[in-house]
Amino acid sequence: MSKSDKPLFSHHEHALEKEYQVCPECGSELTIKHGKSGSFFGCANYPNCQYTRPVVEHERVEDKVLPGSECPKCQHNLAVKQGRYGMFIGCSNFPQCDYIEHDEAQAELEVACPSCKKGQLKEKNNRFGKKFYACDCYPKCKFVVNHQPVEGECQQCGFPLLLKRNMAAGVKYQCANKKCSAMQK
Template identity: 75%
Template sequence: MSDSDKPLFTHHEHALDKEYHVCPECGSELSIKHGKSGTFLGCVSYPNCQYTRAVVEHERVEDKLLPGSECPLCGHVLAVKQGRYGMFIGCSNFPACHHIEQEPQEIIENVVCPSCNKGSLQEKTSRFGKKFYSCDAYPKCKFVVNHEPVEGCCEKCHFPLLLKRNMAAGIKYQCADKKCSYMQKLL
């Protein structure tokens, strides 16, 4: 028998594959389902059986204590933990204490929020790793832009904020008002 005539998988591997597609709670078949948190295996007898399992098992990392650190709320030691959006530093006394260390947010100098005229705009990072700029008075003010804000006034509509844009033709400044979006070359 040549290599091309051999089956790709042995009978034993197919038996194991079938075993993982049987619900351990009710014995029904498992099927691939899609939800807001991603793809998973779920029992076809849903809603009578609510068994689910991740398609890919991720390795769980144990919390690692940070000696010499102290939670500012309760005084317990801080730990490196694994969460839904990746690694973070939080209190080892969870769930009694919910303290999480936050990265310092960079406040953009001299840029006042044009929406509330009270807060300052600060740089933040989304859970997908993209930068955006929002008012530090959130949740009272929900002003947000995706490009770096610059103090200035739009030549066309006189909106009090411009966005710095790196275009193929060089740096241009765009009006931050979504209704206008006028592009100008100089401040």
């Protein structure tokens, strides 16, 4: 066996050791189970023993204060923190101040809702991270579109909103009326 094979073999043995572990609460075997949040180790003696633990242990990172930065809400320092969705920059005075700095400043859309004519269309993200645009008068108004809205009028049906579409032939504008969907120049 060469020196380069030895580390690979020891990693393989280490993986086998983790496969047969015992529950620290009741002494039964731990098995890999699958739930809505992913895989985890669970006690084989379930429901009598409800011990669980994650398959991958994530290392906890301490908050790192950013010197020279200032929270716009309370003037305390900002810090790099770890949350359930990853790393982010927030106020070091949490929970008294809940300021979180976002990656990019979203350009505010100034497009009126064509349905209720009271609200504005705002950019939002669904639970999978995909952008959509909805009326800020929700739940009274349920108008929603999947592409960036642009003020303009459809040449065919006269609907007061167009959607900006990035097509292979370049940027095109489409009528936001689902019954029409005509392309504009």
